[in-house]
Amino acid sequence: MTWMAGALGVLFGGAFLCLATAGRPAWTRTVGPTVTVLGCLLGLVPVGAALSGGAAPAFCLPWSLPFGSLSVQMDALSAVFAAPILIIAALAAIYGAEYLRPFEAKKDLAASWFFFNLLAGSMLLVVVARNAVLFLLAWEIMSLASFFLVMFESEQPNVRRSGWTYLIATHIGTAFLLVLFPLLGHQGGTLDFAGFSLADPGPRLATAAFLLAVIGFGTKAGFMPLHVWLPEAHPAAPSHVSAVMSGVMIKTGIYGLVRTLTFLGTPPPWWGWVLIGIGAVSGILGVLFALAQHDLKRLLAYHSVENIGIIALGLGVGVLGVSYDHPVMAFLGFAGALLHVINHAVFKSLLFLSAGSVLHASGTREIDHLGGLLRKMPATGLAFLVGSIAICGLPPLNGFVSEFMIYVGSLSALAGAPGAQVGVLAASLIAVGSLALIGGLAVACFTKAFGVIFLGEPRSDHAVHVHEAGPAMRIPMAVLAAACLVIGLSGPLAIQFLAPAVGLLTGGATVASACPAWATEVFWKITAVAAGMVVLAALLALIRSRLLAGRSVTDAVTWDCGYAAPTPRMQYTASSFADPITRLFRVFLRTRRRFAPPSGLFPAASSFASETPDVYRERMYRPAFSTVENVLSRFRWLQHGRVNLYILCIVLALLALLAWKLS
């Protein structure tokens, strides 16, 4: 507990220390990241203890706030979420130290580091808080800190717009949570989490709580159609902040949902269907929108929606397993979802950091302006390639392990559930089908991103004058890339570490003790296969180099079917690469194309442009919000600016309340 208090103290106290260094850039540069790294290292001690040895005792202090208490606890479930938060925040801070250097001339970074440390501390507090007031306080600090971090380049109008979108969206989500917690605490008369789990909610209360949690936490997590803030805010933030937000901050939404599930007893099947439905929609549409983007960071942000969808699929499979009493399905569904939380944190922050390094070097996020960067930025390119393979869920990296768990969880239901349980069968079939389609489309999207940015020839001057990132940016990327391979090869260990947390969700010791033995064996075989694949590839490479030794190995121009003077402009671009798929799914995407074709005998300049704005934003939120604005603008007459009348209103309201209370 002392370690935990130490970590929170260092992060929150250090944040103010950063503020104190304002005006001294050299101090800020050192103090900011050091505080984050130190706080995160301290926090990892209780996380490690909780993952290996079971839950630490709850720590509770009374607090003067009504219904508030300073109760925190690091149990297995908190630890699963806290581990990526601490590790990614520390690595992003090291990266940020170098990434922010060019901005020092223009702005004071003290505020930026203040909010970054505040964000790291509040995320940790969110996952360990055991009181609703404390939780909501931490939740709000987290939202505000990340809002100010998104607004870093607030001199740009589109950054300001993205920031406001985020602020509004996150507070709409919080509004649902403000209803959720009193509802949960109503019965026990307390807002301590310990009181929630003891009380037995009736079916109606449980239903209301579940729906509120799905909407409230789903807004933070980015469930479609609550995701609209995500593709706006993540690209606008500096890249190390995007990595933290996309990699771990949105997972606090998943944490909240999962924690709420532990309060609600045995879930009815339709909760599982809701989650699988959300997962399928978010997953498939998330990757399709990603395919249609030209902006690298926007593309990655849509992939976060996709991966949150995969996590929701896993949770849905787990919930169905619990409610129909299929232990394997329940265990692997939840285990896959939780492992995917960690895996997505690793590879998505890796991708955002390498995208940041591309942006840092080339000054553009337009994929179609880049090309051939692998020659000049070998380390960044390798990091992006590793992240791409991992996010596509391909063996032998980590994405495969978690997707495999969700697959096998749903396949076990498909193969074993009795024919009468049509709901389980249909939901599992949807889960398997969506995972397969998402997998195929993700390959399309990341071959596009990696291939167009890093391979081929430079498409514009942006891509010519680039340089590799410095060591402080390369080291975090190297650590994360290594983590992708290590987690990919240590499936059996992952199962062991996740078993206690999954046990909390499946609510049964029998599942947690019976299933891992079976699953561990499968994962040892996967590890063996993955390692075998690496060895075999190395062996084949050796054979080839033996064969080619002493023979003529020459360089030539790319064979373009006899065309002798290819230019970089003739290469396929990201837009043309994705075009067949975006056309096939045009019903969902509504891509706008502006095409001025060449015409006449001596055609003048022609042009083609396409953009794919978010359909939900355009068709759902914009009309809804403009209606609200129209209605509310009728009350403008109240806002007349005369202070004495305002005070009169306040006094009248107070008198009315007093009269109501006394009567």
Add this chain to the structure above:
Amino acid sequence: MNLLPLATMLAGLILAPFLLGVINRTKAVFAGRYGSPLLQAYYDLGKLLRKGAVYSRTTTWVFRAAPVIGLASVVVALALVPISGTPASLSFSGDLVLFAYCLGLVRFFTVVAALDTGSAFEGMGASREVQFSALAEPALILGLAALARVTGSLSLTGIFSGMAGSTWLVAGPALALIAMALLIVFLAENARIPVDDPNTHLELTMIHEVMVLDYSGPDLAMILYGAALKLWVLGALIVNVLLSLLGLSGGAALAGFALGMILLAVVVGVVESVMARLSLLKVPQLLLGAGALSILAFVLIVRFTL
């Protein structure tokens, strides 16, 4: 230790290129030609392995890594596939997912290597490949899931050893639908007519062949050999499904499997001789159709069995 699984895997490694010869000979017979020798694929591989290499100046290490990673993952996929009753060298619950994703890894690297050359032609092929395979993957996995439902097993070995003639009595129509879906996936993934034409090296209609235009020497040998192995592993799925109808065992099953693979190659040759390639816009409909067949088969199994 039972060596039979390893022996069948070795048989796959040795015999896979032979299927290419059978396909080409069938097409030659249809065209009234004498055709190339049945062992032509082996001669080609031998010739390529003896040559040097030419690399495009645009390419990077990714281009050179793709053939070795691709071949390694097809070999892993081969290790997961059983042959008519003989278990695979490697099997565990859920290996059918690993099987599909190994083929996904091959595709990832083939596509990335094509983009590495910076050629417009190869980019075009790559773009088509990812589109079609994204639609073929659900059809494959849902088809295998339906087979898992029939036999109650989650491993390819368990699935195919659990199927017998009696399974066909219970779920015959569904199995026929699955075989059809797998055949469509097989033709699409192996770049065969009606999805792709393996012969038109210099046309705008091609997909797989154009992506490997820039390879030469041992690299091209690895790619050709990998393609032959992919033909073998996906073909083995179809032959295993259909062969279970006869309920053979022991040596007869192995002989039946060999005959079945040759017959499948002949069917591919016949399809290529009598059909034209589909318009590229029609291919997604074919692949979505395969996915629909898989789902229909699953529904039939749930409705009419157990």
